[in-house]
Amino acid sequence: MKITVVGAGAVGATCADNIARKELAEELILLDIKEGFAEGKAIDMMQTAALLGFDTKITGVTNDYASTAGSEVVVITSGLPRKPGMTREELIGINAGIVKGVAENILKHSPDTIIIVVSNPMDTMNYLALKTSGLPKNRVIGMGGALDSSRFKYYLSQELGCSPADLNAMVIGGHGDTTMIPLINHATWNSIPVTQFLSKEQQEKVVASTMVGGATLTKLIGTSAWYAPGAGTAAMVESIVRDQKKLISSGVFLEGEYGQKDISLVVPVILGKNGAEKILDIKLSDTEQATFNKSADAVRNMNDVLYEMKLV
Ligand SMILES: NC(=O)C1=CN([C@@H]2O[C@H](COP(=O)(O)OP(=O)(O)OC[C@H]3O[C@@H](n4cnc5c(N)ncnc54)[C@H](O)[C@@H]3O)[C@@H](O)[C@H]2O)C=CC1
Numbered sequence: 001m002k003i004t005v006v007g008a009g010a011v012g013a014t015c016a017d018n019i020a021r022k023e024l025a026e027e028l029i030l031l032d033i034k035e036g037f038a039e040g041k042a043i044d045m046m047q048t049a050a051l052l053g054f055d056t057k058i059t060g061v062t063n064d065y066a067s068t069a070g071s072e073v074v075v076i077t078s079g080l081p082r083k084p085g086m087t088r089e090e091l092i093g094i095n096a097g098i099v100k101g102v103a104e105n106i107l108k109h110s111p112d113t114i115i116i117v118v119s120n121p122m123d124t125m126n127y128l129a130l131k132t133s134g135l136p137k138n139r140v141i142g143m144g145g146a147l148d149s150s151r152f153k154y155y156l157s158q159e160l161g162c163s164p165a166d167l168n169a170m171v172i173g174g175h176g177d178t179t180m181i182p183l184i185n186h187a188t189w190n191s192i193p194v195t196q197f198l199s200k201e202q203q204e205k206v207v208a209s210t211m212v213g214g215a216t217l218t219k220l221i222g223t224s225a226w227y228a229p230g231a232g233t234a235a236m237v238e239s240i241v242r243d244q245k246k247l248i249s250s251g252v253f254l255e256g257e258y259g260q261k262d263i264s265l266v267v268p269v270i271l272g273k274n275g276a277e278k279i280l281d282i283k284l285s286d287t288e289q290a291t292f293n294k295s296a297d298a299v300r301n302m303n304d305v306l307y308e309m310k311l312v
């Protein structure tokens, strides 16, 4: 198994670190545009191999796409992160050109790969990668739901005083401060609805905290988060390369599911060796569906910018 991570920054390096520790690949290429940066990070990680006991061989390269040839999975994290006070959407001007160029280069050397898009604004960047690559829709998947659902479980666990591992909870919609939809009415604590334990006020607090989870960390750290994003991406990679068939909310191209077409949004997806193998079109309440439609409108407005920029 060969995996490439593009972007050796905070998220890319953390993702690579998780992939190596879990030994999800024999060969892992870390690629960055900054001279020597990926090489340095790769050597630093390889110098943990003796301590951590993994056999994954990590190689860092500067913009050398030939060395990514034959990658079965490629994670795209290249692009600017936001600063405090910014939205993810404000990154489109710079990141769209980066993601398009990276997707084109990757495809030249790994024409049958599975791409996981992390760069923001993720829903629109995933749409762009799909349109640019021409890969079938099961092979271009956005990372957002894995992270947002884990954050949702964190905030629920804080309110319930329980282990996050005992919770089942999912976020769908867009990966934006106002577009994500934590499905509080579907969340359970060891199969018991969490709504039985939390007041309306507590539920609203958890949902609101989850939605601005990324912005909260950006304000605290000065740039956006990387531990949970890196772990969320690696969890998706693991389900694919080990064919685990895990149900992970992920960004996928919709063709009628949830009443939406020609758009990438986060919905429950089974991830296995063929990538996004099945979209679960679960029944939403009228309110949830209306919120989903509003998120779709907002993401579609961002996708229109790609057309204005003549990138699709
Ligand atoms: N979808 C999600 O849930 C999340 C998305 N993100 C997004 O991921 C992206 C990366 O975030 P960080 O790692 O924190 O940023 P970072 O600045 O630490 O790393 C980005 C890296 O991309 C590299 N890069 C830029 N242009 C490139 C190109 N053309 N080819 C190869 N490498 C290139 C830079 O040199 C840099 O090392 C941002 O857009 C951020 O908003 C971050 C966290 C979660």
Ligand SMILES: O=C([O-])CC(=O)C(=O)O
Residues within 6 Å of the ligand: 081, 082, 088, 120, 147, 213, 214, 215, 218, 224, 225, 229
């Ligand atoms: O907040 C950001 O800009 C980065 C991100 O997508 C997240 O951590 O959810």
